[in-house]
Amino acid sequence: MGLSLWREIIQILQVTVIFTSCFCLKSFVAENTIDLNNPVTDPGNITSKNGVFRLGFFSLSNNNNFRYVGIWYNVPKLTVVWVANKDKPLNDSSGLLTISKDGNLVVLNGKKDVLWSSNVSYKASAINTSALLQDSGNLILQDASSGKAIWQSFEHVSNSFLVGMRLSVNMNSNKDEIKSTSWRSNEDPSFGVFTMGMDPYNLPQVVVWNGSLPYWRSGPWNGQFFIGKQSRGSYHGLDVTDDKQGNVFMGFTYSDVSLKYFLLDSDGVLKYRHWVEGKQDWEDLWLAQETECDFYGRCGLFAMCNPKNLQLCSCLKGFEPNESAEWNSGNFTSGCKRLKPLECQRNSSQVQEVGKRDGFLKLGTVKIPDFSVWSSGLEDECQSQCLNNCSCTAYAYYEGIGCMQWDGGLIDLQQFSNNGADFYFRVAHSELGGDKKKQKNVVIAITVTVSTVVVAIAACLFWFWVTKRSGKYGTNNSGLIRHPFKNWPLFSDYSKDMSENSMTKKVEELPLFDFEQLLIATNHFHLANKLGEGGFGPVYKGKLQDGQLIAVKRLSSCSSQGLEEFMNEVMVISKLQHRNLVKLLGCCIEREEKMLVYELMPNKGLDAFLFDSPKQELLDWRKRANIIEGVGRGLLYLHRDSRLKIIHRDLKASNILLDEELNPKISDFGMARIFGGNEDQARTMRVVGTYGYMSPEYAMHGRFSEKSDVFSYGMLLLEIVSGRRNSSFYNSEQSISLIGYTWKLWNSGDIAELIDPKMSKEGFEMEILRCIHVGLLCVQDSAKDRPPISTALSMLSSEIDHLPQPNKPAFAEAHVVQEGNDGCSANQFTITMVEAR
Numbered sequence: 001m002g003l004s005l006w007r008e009i010i011q012i013l014q015v016t017v018i019f020t021s022c023f024c025l026k027s028f029v030a031e032n033t034i035d036l037n038n039p040v041t042d043p044g045n046i047t048s049k050n051g052v053f054r055l056g057f058f059s060l061s062n063n064n065n066f067r068y069v070g071i072w073y074n075v076p077k078l079t080v081v082w083v084a085n086k087d088k089p090l091n092d093s094s095g096l097l098t099i100s101k102d103g104n105l106v107v108l109n110g111k112k113d114v115l116w117s118s119n120v121s122y123k124a125s126a127i128n129t130s131a132l133l134q135d136s137g138n139l140i141l142q143d144a145s146s147g148k149a150i151w152q153s154f155e156h157v158s159n160s161f162l163v164g165m166r167l168s169v170n171m172n173s174n175k176d177e178i179k180s181t182s183w184r185s186n187e188d189p190s191f192g193v194f195t196m197g198m199d200p201y202n203l204p205q206v207v208v209w210n211g212s213l214p215y216w217r218s219g220p221w222n223g224q225f226f227i228g229k230q231s232r233g234s235y236h237g238l239d240v241t242d243d244k245q246g247n248v249f250m251g252f253t254y255s256d257v258s259l260k261y262f263l264l265d266s267d268g269v270l271k272y273r274h275w276v277e278g279k280q281d282w283e284d285l286w287l288a289q290e291t292e293c294d295f296y297g298r299c300g301l302f303a304m305c306n307p308k309n310l311q312l313c314s315c316l317k318g319f320e321p322n323e324s325a326e327w328n329s330g331n332f333t334s335g336c337k338r339l340k341p342l343e344c345q346r347n348s349s350q351v352q353e354v355g356k357r358d359g360f361l362k363l364g365t366v367k368i369p370d371f372s373v374w375s376s377g378l379e380d381e382c383q384s385q386c387l388n389n390c391s392c393t394a395y396a397y398y399e400g401i402g403c404m405q406w407d408g409g410l411i412d413l414q415q416f417s418n419n420g421a422d423f424y425f426r427v428a429h430s431e432l433g434g435d436k437k438k439q440k441n442v443v444i445a446i447t448v449t450v451s452t453v454v455v456a457i458a459a460c461l462f463w464f465w466v467t468k469r470s471g472k473y474g475t476n477n478s479g480l481i482r483h484p485f486k487n488w489p490l491f492s493d494y495s496k497d498m499s500e501n502s503m504t505k506k507v508e509e510l511p512l513f514d515f516e517q518l519l520i521a522t523n524h525f526h527l528a529n530k531l532g533e534g535g536f537g538p539v540y541k542g543k544l545q546d547g548q549l550i551a552v553k554r555l556s557s558c559s560s561q562g563l564e565e566f567m568n569e570v571m572v573i574s575k576l577q578h579r580n581l582v583k584l585l586g587c588c589i590e591r592e593e594k595m596l597v598y599e600l601m602p603n604k605g606l607d608a609f610l611f612d613s614p615k616q617e618l619l620d621w622r623k624r625a626n627i628i629e630g631v632g633r634g635l636l637y638l639h640r641d642s643r644l645k646i647i648h649r650d651l652k653a654s655n656i657l658l659d660e661e662l663n664p665k666i667s668d669f670g671m672a673r674i675f676g677g678n679e680d681q682a683r684t685m686r687v688v689g690t691y692g693y694m695s696p697e698y699a700m701h702g703r704f705s706e707k708s709d710v711f712s713y714g715m716l717l718l719e720i721v722s723g724r725r726n727s728s729f730y731n732s733e734q735s736i737s738l739i740g741y742t743w744k745l746w747n748s749g750d751i752a753e754l755i756d757p758k759m760s761k762e763g764f765e766m767e768i769l770r771c772i773h774v775g776l777l778c779v780q781d782s783a784k785d786r787p788p789i790s791t792a793l794s795m796l797s798s799e800i801d802h803l804p805q806p807n808k809p810a811f812a813e814a815h816v817v818q819e820g821n822d823g824c825s826a827n828q829f830t831i832t833m834v835e836a837r
Contacts (some may be wrong), residue, residue, distance in 0.1 A: 003420055008020055011570045012099050012520060016085045017066070018712055020156065020179050021619050024116070027059055029512075031046055031047055032047060032048050032049050032132060032134075032165035033046070033098065033130055033131065033132050033133075034044055034046065034055075034097065034098065034104075034105070034130060034131040034134045035099060035129070035130040035131075035144075035426055036098070036099045036126045036127055039096055039097060039098030039099070040055070040056055040057070040096070040097040040098070041095070041096050041097075042056075042057040042067060042093045042094065042096070043383065044056055044092070044093040045058065046133055047074060047133070048074075048133045048134055048135045048137075049134075049135055049763070050135045050763055051074050051133075051452075052135040052136075052137070053071055053072065053073060053074055053081075053098075053133060053135065053137045054071070054073075054074050054133075055069075055071050055133045055139060056069070056070075056097070056486040057069055057090075057093075057097075058070060058072065058078065059747055060080075060187045060188075060189070060229060060764045061078075061187070062755060063312050064087035064090055066090065066091060067089060067091070067092070067093060067095055068083050068084070068085055068089055068090070068189060069083070069095065069107045070082055070083040070084060070189070071086040071087055071133070071139060071153065073137075073409055074564040075275060075276070075280075076279065076280050077281055077282070079282065080154050080160075080189070080610070081137055081158065081159075081160035081162060081261065082137070082139070082156075082158045082160065082738075083158055083189040084097075084107055084116045085107045085116040085738055086158075086183075086189040086190050086191065087190045087191065088115040088116060090107075090109055090115065090270065090295070092109070092110060092118040092294060094109060094110030095107060095108070095109060095110075095115075096108045096109075099126045099129055099130070099131070100114075100117070100126060101125070101126050101626070102124060102126070103126055103128065103129040103141075103150070104117050104118045104119060104120060104129075104141070104151075105117070105118040105131050105139075105151070106118070107693065110555070118141055118150075118151040118424075120141070120151045121149055121247070122143070122150045126233050128144050128145055129141060129142065129143060129144060129150065130142060130144050136154075136162065136163060136164040137153075137154075137164075138152055138153055138162075139152065139153040139155045140152045140153075140165060141763045143447050147260060147801060147802075148801070149789075149801070153686070154166070155178060155214045157179065157180045158180070158181065158183075158189075158409060159180060159181060159182050159189075159192070159263060159265070160178050160180075160194075160262070160263055160264075161252055161261060161262035161264070162252065162261050163237070163252050163253065163260070163261070163787075164253075164797070165250065165251070165252055166178065166250065166251045166252075167179060167180065167196070167197050167198050167206070167250045168247060168248065168249045168250075169197060169198040169199070169200045169247070170200070170246050170247050170248075171200060171201075171247075171248060172246040173246070175706070177197060177200070178197070178198060179195045179197035179626070180195065180196040180197070180262075180264050181195050181196075181264075182194035182195070182264045182265060182266050183192070183265075183266050184266060184270065185231055185266045186265075186266060190759045193210060193266035193268075194208060194209065194215065194264060194265050194266070194267075195208070195212055195264075196208045196209075196264050196270065197200070197209075198248050198249075198250055201371075201375075202220070202370070202371055202372060202373070202806060203220035203221070203372055203374055203401065203404070204220060204221045204240050204242070204248050204250075205217055205218050205219055205220045205226060205228065206226065206250060208216040208264065208268055208270055208288070209680060210268055212697060213296075214297070214370070215267070215268050215295065215296050216270065216288050216289055216294060216295060216296055217296060217370060217412065219367055219368060220368075220372060220398075220401055220404070221240040221401075221638060222399065222400030222401045222577070223400035223401075223577065223578065223641050223642060224400060224577050224578050224579060225238075225653055226238075226367070227367075227368070227401075227419075227420070228367045228396060229288070229367075230367075230416045230417070230420065230593055231286060233285065235255055237260070238250060238251070238252055238253075239252075239253055239633065240249050241641070242566070243789075244531040253629065253633075257272050258467050260272070260273065260274045260275075260285075261273060268289075268647075269287060269288065269289050270287070270288035271284050271286070271287055271288075272284065272287075273285065273287045274792070275536075286776070287612070290653065291307035292305070292307060292312055293305035293306065293307045293414045293415075294414070295296065295554050296370075296412055297370075297411050297412050298312065298313070298412075298831075299312065299313035299314075299335065299363060300322075300334050300335025300336065300411070301335035301336060301409040301410060301411055302315060302316050302319045302335055302338075302356040302409065302410050303315055303319075303335050303336050303413065304316060304366070304413045304414070304415055305317065305413065305414045305415070306414070306415040307414075308415075308417070308525060314393070316336065316337035316361075316363075316410075316413075317338060317427070317431065318338060318339055318340070318361070318424060318428070318431040319336035319337060319338055320336060320337060320339055321334070321335075321336055321337075321338050322335055322336060322595055323336045325548075335409075336460050338428075340427075340428045340429070340430055341428065341429050342358050342390070342426065342427075342428050343356060343358050343429050344357075344358055344390040345359060345390060346547070356429050357387065357429060358387065358426050358427065358428055358429055359426075359427060359429060359431075359432045360383065360386075360387075360395070360425065360427070361424065361425055361427055361431070361432075362392075362422060362423070363413075363415075363423045363424075363425065364415060364420070364422050364423075364426050365415070365416045365417065365418060365420035365421075365422075366413060366414060366415055366420045366421060366423045367412070367413065367414035367415075367420060367421075368398075368404065368413075368423055369394070369406060369410040369411050369412050369413050369423075370397050370411050371406060371407075371411070371624070372396075372404040372405070372406055372411045373404065373405050374396075374401070374402060374403070374404060375402070375403040375404065375405050376402070377402075377403040378402075378403070379403070380394050380396045381403070382396075382397045382403035383395060383406075383424065385403070385405065386405050386424075387426075387428070389405075390470075391407045391408070392405050392406065392407060392426065393406050393408060393409075393410060393425065393426050394406040394410055394423065394425040394426060395424050396421050396422060396423045396424065397422075399577055400577055400642075400643070402643065408471070410425065412666065417827060422698060437642075438662065449619075451834075454650075457686045459751060469603050478767065486761065487724075492573065503751075504783070510570060510584070510586050510770050511585065511586035511588055512586060512588065512589075513586050513587065513588040513595070513597055514585045514588070514590065515590040515591050517544070517545075517586055518542065518552055518588055518595060518597070518696065520545075521542030521544050521550060521552070522540040522541070522544075522552055522716075523542075523544055525538075525552075525554065526540075529542065531551060531604060532604065532605070537553065537554050537555045539551055539552065539554070540553055541600055542559040549600035550585060550597050550598065550599070550600055550603075550637060551598045551599070551601065552595055552596070552597055552598075553595060553596040553598065554593070554594075554595045555593070555594040555595065566594045566596070566670065569596060569668070569669045569670040569672070570584070570587055570596070572644075572646060572669045572672045572674060573669045576637075576642055576644075576646070578633075578634055578642070579630075579663075579665075579668075580630045580631065580633050580634030580664060580665055580666060581597045581603065581634050581638075581666050582598055582599065582638070582657055582665040582666065582667040583598065583665075584597070584598055585598060587599045598667070601657035601658055601659055601665060601667075602659065602660055603657075603658035603659065603660070604655040604657065604658065605653065605654045605655070605656060605657055605658070606653045606654070606657075606658060606664065606720075607626065607653040607654045607725075608657055609654075609658065609662075610653055610720060610723060611653070611723070611724070611725055614722050616756065616759070617758050617759075618662075618759045619662070619759065619766045620760055621756075621760065621761060621767070621768060622760060622764075623662050623757055624710045624720050624721070624759065625664070625666075625767070625771075626662070626663065627658075627663075627664045627720065628654070628716075628717060628720060628771065628796065629796065629797075630663055630664040631651075631656055631664050631666060631713065632667075632713065632789060632792060632796070633793070634664070634666040634792045635648070635651070635666070635709055635710075635713060635789045636789050636790055636793060638666075638709075639706045639709070639788070639789055639790075640789075640790065644674050644675075645674070645675040645706075646669075646672050646673070646674055646675070646713075647672065647673045647675065647705065647708060647709055648666065648669065648671070648672050648709050648742070649671040649672060649673060649704060649708065649709070650668055650670070650671040650672075650690060650693070651666065651693065651712035651713060651716065652690050652692075652693045652712065652716065653711055653716060653719055653720075653725075653803055655667050655668040656716070657814050662791070664694070665738065673704070675738075690731050691727075692715065692726040692727055692737070692738075693711075693712040693715050693716075693726070694708075694711075694712075695707065695708045695711035695712070695783065695810065696711075696781055696810040696811065697783055698711075705783065706788065706789065707783035707784075707786045707788075708783075709789070710778050710786045710787065710788065710789055711778060711779055711783075711786065711810070712772070713778055713789065713792065714775045714776070714778025714779035714786070714792075715738070715739070715775075715778075717771055717772070717774060717775035717777070717778065717780060718738050718739065718742055718754075718772065718776075719738065720771075721754060721755060721756065721768060721772055721775070721837060722738065722742075722754050722755070722756055723756030723758060723759065724738060724746065724756075725738070726738040728741075737811050739779055739809045739810065739811050740811065741754070741776070742754055742772065742776065742809075743776070743809055746772075746776065746806070751769065751772055752765070754772060756770055759832040770795070770798070770803070771796060773795075773803050774792055774795045774796055774803070774808070776806035776809055777792070777795070777803070777804065777806050779809045779810060780791060780807050780808075780809055780810065781807065781808065781809060781810040782807070785807055824837075
């Protein structure tokens with residue numbers, strides 16, 4: 001065989017190897033990515049990493065002639081959530097989805113005409129850009145070299161509102177708003193007439209518009225849910241944030257990204273849907289427009305809509321139907337008018353006359369009307385502010401929102417059977433019942449009051465006489481004089497530091513439980529009902545006579561926490577409402593006892609699962625991630641979204657309680673501190689908290705701020721990921737603390753070793769490593785280097801792509817505070833008396 005022949009054979013083999021290599025390289029391109037060399041051709045599609053969504057070409061069932069490019073759920077029933085060329089469908093199967101020369105994502109037909117483009121101006125070539133389909137359903141066009149997102153489908157919402165999406169509006173300019181738009185019909189995805197977005201003019205609420213006219217509204221956001229819908233559970237997962245620069249966002253943060261979404265259908269009905277595996281179909285969990293009364297302004301001005309009445313609409317008291325209103329025919333939109341003019345409008349001089357001023361009539365459990373204006377007034381000031389403003393026609397006060405007032409007409413009122421708000425509307429003095437009726441009521445009230453006082457005095461005199469004769473009025477076992485009213489709840493002297501008036505004022509807003517009632521509920525505080533014990537004292541489960549399950553926190557007589565912590569928790573938590581904060585039901589301060597009554601969390605504290613070997617396996621990564629997110633959102637509410645800025649100061653695993661579905665709720669506010677409006681840090685000589693969770697500036701110098709809670713949150717992240725207590729390293733040769741061990745692994749490049757081996761991490765490695773990264777950022781030595789909780793949450797959710805490198809964390813090498821001599825575990829009990837250095 002000649003030399004030239006061998007050369008030809010070798011060349012053929014080289015070409016074959018090169019061709020095979022190219023083919024193999026192409027086959028290894030990620031199935032969820034589109035780039036210049038890997039377009040999608042009709043009828044092809046790509047699938048997100050974990051198979052949740054597909055992106056590609058499709059036709060709707062009754063019109064196979066039109067082809068669209070879109071994103072749909074990867075379930076047996078075609079459920080399209082986003083469409084690219086919705087107004088320019090392909091009429092053949094020659095479509096191509098690819099990257100154009102200018103780096104944009106485009107849809108082309110057989111003639112290479114551009115039917116749709118991402119249409120962004122960015123200095124990038126086609127070779128440097130790619131499109132990635134995420135498991136959230138978000139399609140991201142990104143710069144391959146920097147990883148920067150150039151364009152994403154989540155900022156161009158279609159008729160479906162998915163987990164991770166946000167609607168937004170600028171309250172000052174209405175610019176850069178993101179809305180959801182309905183399809184024209186179920187078989188035509190082109191732009192319909194209905195849109196959904198945030199109200200740009202009033203308090204934060206969601207509105208569905210029919211063209212430019214409102215069609216449905218949610219009512220304002222109270223920090224936890226929208227108050228304009230009777231069924232509150234429908235808003236689970238929704239959250240509203242304000243960046244304090246005029247931008248308001250509504251996000252959907254439900255933990256199960258693949259099974260639930262909101263749909264604005266072609267008829268303008270907003271639906272909350274979930275996938276039912278057994279039926280292999282979608283099921284509507286909730287409809288925004290369930291009754292006629294849910295449609296905006298169904299009854300017109302100054303009229304109430306009640307779906308339970310045979311006649312839906314009725315005028316408010318003091319009003320009558322307008323002449324044009326056809327009440328019997330069902331045409332109620334003309335509304336009602338006042339029977340008598342307001343006093344302040346008729347004759348301003350009469351306003352100052354005693355008994356002649358306008359007044360307010362109350363409506364309970366209603367959907368408040370539209371166009372509410374927020375007022376800075378407190379609850380006690382809300383009525384007087386409205387009364388002194390003649391143009392104010394109504395007011396309401398709602399926890400989490402504050403004082404709301406209305407000027408002019410009242411539209412879109414609806415009567416609820418429960419929930420709702422107490423609403424007060426203005427009427428002329430004569431509509432309140434008149435002077436004679438008022439005088440009669442005053443006489444009756446005085447008579448009843450005098451009679452009650454006489455009976456009470458007689459009863460007291462009789463008590464003194466009986467007590468004296470029986471010898472019970474004297475001294476108790478401790479030698480202190482016993483007051484005859486000592487066992488009455490609001491007259492017990494428990495502290496030198498707090499007066500009876502101060503105590504009464506703080507407790508009076510909470511329901512008071514009788515000692516006997518709690519004794520029966522807990523079976524005389526039987527040991528079998530004991531849930532646990534902390535620095536405050538033991539906690540018992542109980543069951544009230546109406547069947548409600550409760551947790552009773554009983555202050556131990558030898559507890560280092562006294563009345564100050566007890567009253568602090570009562571004052572703080574009674575004013576808070578959030579799904580990630582435990583609910584305080586009431587308290588008891590009888591018979592030398594101080595007890596707090598909470599809703600029962602059946603799964604106890606997070607530490608009972610996280611650090612218990614048999615239970616650790618029940619916490620897979622999705623559950624742990626849900627706990628991390630829930631605790632973060634609870635802290636965000638405390639730090640920024642509640643009316644009071646609150647620093648918890650004792651955030652730890654045992655203070656995170658879990659409900660039936662392992663959703664987290666922050667508890668134990670005995671150490672919490674309320675900050676004033678302009679206050680962002682404080683200093684104390686009385687350091688409280690738990691060793692291992694205290695930030696260095698707090699443990700060493702007594703300085704605390706919201707960054708102190710961020711430090712504790714970072715410590716909690718590392719414990720959740722590792723499944724190990726911080727205190728478990730105290731006598732370890734590996735490191736002196738969990739933070740030190742984490743930092744050691746981070747520097748050596750072995751950070752994956754930190755992950756709890758009992759937790760399956762398949763498919764979530766990057767998400768878990770990001771969590772560790774954020775945890776290290778939260779426990780940095782300097783408070784200014786730690787992110788605020790809002791930024792930490794954005795980092796965890798990947799809204800912030802690039803994370804800064806953490807500096808050396810606090811307590812990485814040596815203990816700052818040593819354990820005391822009381823033998824308490826550093827992570828088990830809250831330390832309440834530590835002198836600051």
